[in-house]
Amino acid sequence: MARIGVFICHCGENISATVDCPKVSEVAAKFPGVAFSTDYKYMCSDPGQSLVVNAIKEHKLTGIVVSACSPRMHEPTFRRACAEGGLNPYQCEMANIREHCSWVHEKGDKTDQKAIDIVRMMVEKVKRNNALLPIKVPVTKTALVIGGGVAGIQAALDIANAGHKVIMVERDPSIGGHMSQLSETFPTLDCSQCILTPRMVEVAQNPNIKLYTYAEIESVEGFVGNFNVKIRKKAKSVDETLCNGCGMCTTKCPNKKNPNEFELGMGNRPAIYVPFPQAVPNIPVIDKTQCTYYKNGKCKICEKVCQPKAIRFDQEDEIIEVAVGAIALCTGFDIKKTDFFPEYGYGKYKDIIDGLQFERLASASGPTSGEIRRPSDGQVPKKIVFVACAGSRDPAKGIEYCSKICCMYTAKHAILYKHKVHDGQAYIFYMDIRAAGKNYDEFTRRAIEEDQAQYIRGRVSRIYERDGKLIVVGADTLMNAQTVEIEADMVVLATAGVANKGAEELAQKLHVSYDQHKFFSEAHPKLKPVETNTAGIYLAGACQSPKDIPESVAAASGVAGKIACLFANSELTREPLIAMVDRQAPPMYSSCTGCFLCQPVCPYNAIEREEVKDRNGNLVRELAFINPGLCQGCGTCVAVCKSKSIDIEGYTNLQMYAEVDALLNS
Amino acid sequence: MKLGFYPGCSLEGASREYNESVMAIAEKIGIELVSIPDWNCCGATAAHNLNKELSLSLPARNLALAEEAGLTELVVPCAACYSRFTMVQHELMHDEPLHKRVNEIIGKEYKGNLRILNVIQFIDEYVIDKLDENVKFEFNKKVACYYGCLLVRPNKVLKFDRTEDPQTMDIVMKKLGADAIDWAYKTECCGAGFSVSFTEAVARLSGNIVEDAVHRGAEAIIVACPMCHSNLDMRRKEIDKFNGKKSDIPVIYITQAIGVALGIDHKKLGLQRHFVPVNLKDFKPFVKKEIDVEKPQNMEVE
Amino acid sequence: MSEFEPKIVAFVCNWCTYAGADLTGTSRIKYATNVRIVRFPCTGRIDYMLLTKAFASGADGIIVSGCHPNDCHYTSGNFHARRRWMVFKKLCDFMGIDTRRIVFSWVSAAEGVKWADIVNTTVEEVRKLGPYESYHKLSTQDILA
Amino acid sequence: MEIINKLIDKSALATLIERFTKSGKEVFAPVKSKGISEFARVETIQDIDFETIATKQSAKSLVFPKVEKILSYEKTFDDVIVNNVDYTQFPEVIAFGNRPCDAAGFIPLDAIFAGELVDEIFKARLEKLTVISISCKKADDYCFCTSVNGGPGNTTGSDILLTETTADEYFVEIVTEKGKAILDANTDLFKDTAAIDKTPFLAKLEQQFTQEVINEKLNGIFESDIWDKQAMRCVGCGACAFVCPACGCFDIQDETKGKNGVRHRCWDSCGFKIFTLHTSGHNPREKQAQRWRQRIYHKFSYQPEQQKLFGCVGCGRCSRACPSDMNIAEHLKEIAVL
């Protein structure tokens, strides 16, 4: 038989000014199952809490209702008091008679009646509360960082420096990401590689970091603190333990005319190659689609010239299984080409390039050694047009969001161009100049004022070639929307930043959600910007949305901080207010019928299939099982389950039903 | 095979040759085009600037009549009529109260089950596959396919071809053996409704079009809109004055071009009706060639 | 005879509407006393059977409220709820259950004013409709009396 | 009591029914609505369906309704106040126009509810019930009363049995004191007659087996596989039990609204899986075949042993109602020849 204690708080006068607290206490004392009822000026004060603790002991209470403020305010306080009195902390319920009653109504019988009803409802609920124990989950203190761009590098180094093991997986043969392709960085114009490469080397040398390049995620199972990850290490055809990075193979490879990915097709590389000179690790990879030996079965020159005998033509992909406790997603972004904008002629005319290609042209290590020369004939362009928002902020044809980084890098391009081609003129078509950020606006002003970039506010309608010139037709909305035609030598399109190739597939492997543009979704746009909806998986950098370098680095450090917090304890404690599927002794096993229609409604993929087997190992039933490590307690599955086989602690069917019944049938 | 047909005013007046050529090729490939009984003006160019309900009701009545006549697909060669029809259908299907209101006005119930096709859609769906077996002559000319503003816009409503770089006519012309050039003005404005009221604007806009086509060596401009045609053809004197040089590049409806290739008598196609004389000769017998054209996907994002 | 005071039950999610109702309190915005709030973790948890249960238990009106689309604390609970409500409403409409008495709304944690508004308008609308006699009679005729 | 023989013509019968209703008695008779014949309250003879061989449901609900309040209660702070149903206030009910098999069904029900332990509510209802049955002129493929000691003109369970002898007249057999009371109160409506041989006016129905043979056979076949075979297509619904005039299983349900509540008795069926399900999860009748076997054993073995009567009256309603053609007569015949 339940023995419930009811504690009515006056909250100074916050409640008692409008609600007759002694009367409520008096009425509550007569509710079936109530063994003790009282009111007090400040229930949350020390004497108030002692009152609760003592009453529990004295009256042998089995549950308490604290009728005071919102549970969002003091539920933890009174759960603690409840535990102090010797009860399970979850035998406590809050009846919200302040925010939901005394503060929103005038003094009177109706208000008193409402307070009484709220208390009755919670009394009926708490009678049906279960004693719950916090859920403990062990934590494997190793982090997996997916993606070796600047965000991944930062996250890995921070976590490693906090003393935890890190496994980094990079899809390309070298870490470095897009940042290693950039010439200079805004707004300081310091050399991108100069600041990045030392950090890349640090990653390689940090004893806490295990680096897998040319590798991809095969599968991810498990849950926070306990992920099992399979990594596919693609065959490089080179034994990494033997290779000393001398470069003989790449120099001697006769098959040198292959489009260089790192140079975005503006240069060539051999079939066995290191993507760029500062690559980490400095170990070459054979491109099997291009290599003469793989194509024709003849050549093997690299093998002959390799002194440490590191070439392995028969090497196969390797699957590595690792156990990790947390995952940092840092897979970065890609740029959208503009072939969906046929009127901009990208791909049709050689001298229309994208922003990343311009970075390579401007880079001292690029195909032109840093001279701005146009791809078609190597001439130095005297008139150059930059088109911002070439795809961004264009719901009709491109993508609706702002790619964020283009305003700044376009200004940077204009400045770099002017520094390299002194008699050249840069034109920039733009919608708005978005230069919010430390020293950002100053930077764009500098492009306009010092480097004479001519900003034209308007969109480009068409670019076509005529008599060797690129005619850029646009409108100048600040000049009465007049049509502007510029005969340019070269055009640079600031194409949209989009989700990386394979982002969707990866998200599905990790069970993290992603938006309609395939960018990974954060758990909360404001308060959980680096968490995903899947506990233990975090995200940093441009895989979330287009971000510049400082933002990516900040997010990465945020992720590292989150992971360090997670790893601070060897066990993870979680609120036990989660859903469970009915379990019974055989032959029933469960009332679950295994239809798994609950599976698609779970936002956390917490619902798994459990096979019930008999002693001989034969499958008897398939039942839903809710992984307590993953369930966040929304209860959507509870409402979806037709046989009422799922229930959720804290909001059980019995409790909710009793609440409704108690509210109305007074 | 029977399809509905809405001629509209242009095809009965200034652009008779368009009508004639559509009918001629339809007949040749065995399609019967049935005019909507008791059709009325679509209200193009003027109505939607004056009265919203009127601008919706005029086309809606035609559409309802077509439905009543049991038609399921309707060919509308005039690009302006076509634009109004599709826009009205789109608006009514996405706004229930408005749909009800318009039905009340026209005193008929338009259900929205009609598919509306412009000439290039019609060609793309019903004609293009029949070309190989019926074509007699190769259209061995360098041509500039000119789409104008209405034919493939707005994409959200039409969901057909690429708005800024449409290809359907180019593909048809290539199939007929023509060299369809890449040029800059295929979707630029010709001046359209200003043909009469503001000729200077037409001269400038159409002038640029004719100039670029000539500059790139085109021997004919191919169109599919009566207004484009009249601006580029009828206003040639003004155009030449604007460009400061004389041009003799003829402007031909795509249906006429197909008709020529099908071997239909040029008179039957109305080629003699143009202001700029059409002196296309020396068509070689047609030999089927595999041409390298990839049909453009509708790449626009909705 | 005193004016009819409708009984209104509100099924709300913990993260948005419950917090929104807290804000109404914190802002001291007054509203009708007729409403009783039942807290759920998420609108996705709200079983449609509880709605008929509420009517059967004597409610004259029901408010079901949660986070705006895309704001769900659990990402998608409100989307599932929205669909469930659509189907349930359709069924109710077909079976003659008075859906004018069920108000579905999105009230965020910042919409204290909106919450007061929803409650007040619901109370007034239900007051106009009168007690939900037909369902009360159905549910009690064989049990009470 | 010795049977009294009388005649009554149809207009007198109409008057009789009128007198019943005028005197405050509730008359229930087969009424056809939307093509289905069921027992329903009638005011005049015109309301009554005389043609249908058997109503879909039996007349048992007159004494054993599908749902019935047996008590109500009120919870207080520390007690529960129970209010019993006042069964003295039940109205007088006339069952009219039911078939002899329906009337026969009241006998096994009486044995269940008012045997060793007396169910006062049931008893009160039965006592207030007078059964005026009409013999069967027709039978259909489902009828098998003659195989279970019944017949189209059987008087068992009836207070009065009417047999249509001419287009305008019924031969009346007054069987019980209750029947005689009606006669006595309405002597003007009845005419005297000698006993009449009813056979020419009754449906012909061949006997297919005897229930005694079934009873005997059941002694040795509890573990037979025949139950599996017969129950294979049973879908496990409760239609057979619910339409059966002799099935008396019920379920007790408390329904509470706040402090107040009622205890209901509602029909239940041994065909349901949860009928015997234990809280532990164990179910002594786990398989549908076991439940089917229970149904047959209860009617043809347990009831004869405990109550000295059989629990089947051969009305065939269960077979008619079965969605998958579980025909009890066919199955019993199968058992009889084992």
Place this chain on the structure above:
Amino acid sequence: MEDIKKLARELLADNKVQLVLGFENGTANRVRPAFFTTPEAVDKLIYNEFCIQNIALYLKKDICQHAASLAITANPNVVRSILQLAAENQIKEEKIKIIGITHEGKCVGLLDFKAAEEFSKTQPKGLKDEDKALIEKIQAMSLEEKFDYWVEAFSPCIKCYACRASCPMCYCGKCNVESNNPQWIPVAPHKYGNMEWHMMRAMHLAGRCINCGECNRSCPVDIPLNILSYMLSDFVLEEFESEAGLSAVFTPALSSYTMVDKENFIK
């Protein structure tokens, strides 16, 4: 019919299946479900226009659960039921051989799930004109009339659960009405208990019902239960473009959502 029998015989003779689920002649000129385990027994197998009971129901019963493999004579309703059961993880493709029969009674041979999906799409759906008329009639009623209509329509219900027992989609081991802690649905067959029961059942079948009409056919008191499901199926198809019984890989409407679901009814 002979081709169906031939197929059934061969499957049993070649040991490809242990059991064939079909129809035989019953009593009183009825047809009824039957289970054939030997090629000889198949002589009794029939298929005609009266074989409309949805025998997919038996796939969840012991006899079929215990058979290692089985075949079933499947008209379009049965095929749709099988696909939906598969979508709900209740039956595995490797266990079942579907002998497809068109709505006109023509045997189309064995169907694997892929073929069954194609088959299912080509077969007409079950809605009869009188059902449609009844739905329209009810929709035209006022709120009070609708309520009274249904209270009255459900009042003869005796809670024999024949609707549930004969529905292939009602396979829950423990039905909602059997949950008694709390007692969601009143068990008693009074008007309120009947209303809540049928409402709950309609909701549970929304988006899952394949509209075979079996609930209506099996109801001993002839309640037009099927039109509740028909009406909701129509709604679900129209609103969510979702239809049950067309694919073995399918998430029913109420287990999914789209961002653009209507919310004009939400304040």
